[in-house]
Amino acid sequence: MIFDLLVQRIGGAASHVRTKIMLLKEKIAYIMRMTSSLNEGGTAVFRPSSSGLVFLRGTVMKTYLVKQKFRFGGEKFDIKDDRGNIDYQVEGSFLKIPKTFTIYDDKGEVVSQIQKTVLTVLPQFEIQLRNGSSFYIRKKFTFLRDKYEFDNLGLRIEGNIWDLEFRLLDAQGQVIAEISKELLHLMSTYQVVVYEDAYADLVISLCVAIDYVEALESSS
Known part of the structure; x- marks a missing residue:
């Protein structure tokens, strides 16, 4: 009330x-x-959905704290959960054009790769996941503010992507993940809450890709 x-x-x-x-x-x-x-x-476990709270059994919720290292020239950094455990590592390629960022899990296995596509009129970024699927972030031509679209993501986005205040929903309207800025940290940090572990790799890859695209745009 x-x-x-x-x-x-x-x-x-x-x-x-x-x-x-x-x-x-x-x-x-x-x-x-x-x-x-x-x-x-x-x-x-209960989690939010577009129509309220949905009862689920066996769902594992996990929270990550991600620092926006790209803004500070970071080429290699860790992504930790809310208990301080390193779950992912992000590493940039050395002397490679176009530059590629690879995300590894806590076992050192490749989770995904983020790469800017060459020979395109407008900026385009491809994110390849380890399951063989890919999704794309493409810049659209507008006369006003910059606008990007997400192709083949398979999830619906609600909120403001570039302010890192949004959530991801599946086709049934179930909230898969929520992303929000952490205001109490000195360095730009955002919180990623994933309600289904099966989507963790995709969600983390999407967040890192958004951060990378934003850093490139702000430096151009």
């Missing part, structure tokens, strides 16, 4: 604030329900 009153008072002038309030509302409800489930001796 309190959250609904806040949203009404804010109105349409600050949509990003309203989005943050609604996400906070969902997260609080999620924590309360998960705690209730654990108190009853169960292992159920």
Whole structure:
């Protein structure tokens, strides 16, 4: 009720604030329900969806904290979970054109590769996943602000990609992951919450690719 009153008072002038309030509302409800489930001796997990909170069994939720190292010229850096464990490593190629960034898992196996496509009129980036699939980030021609589209991603995007305040949903409207800025860190850091472990590689690869594209655009 309190959250609904806040949203009404804010109105349409600050949509990003309203989005943050609604996400906070969902997260609080999620924590309360998960705690209730654990108190009853169960292992159920609740996660937000486009139509409310959905009951799932056996779902593993994981949180990552990612620092925006590309802005500071980072060529190699770690991606850790919220307990400080290194789950992914990002490494840039040396003396290779176009430059390629490779993401490795905690076993040293390749998760994905991010590469800028050459010989295209507008910038295009290909992200190849280890399962053999690929998705693309393409810049669209506009007279106003820069705009990008995502091809073959297989997920719906809600929110602001470039402000790192968005979430990913599957075809059924289930929230797969939520990405949000961490305001209490000195270095630019964002939080990635993945509700289904099977999507973790794709979500992390997408976030790193967005960060890379944004860093290239800001330096050009």
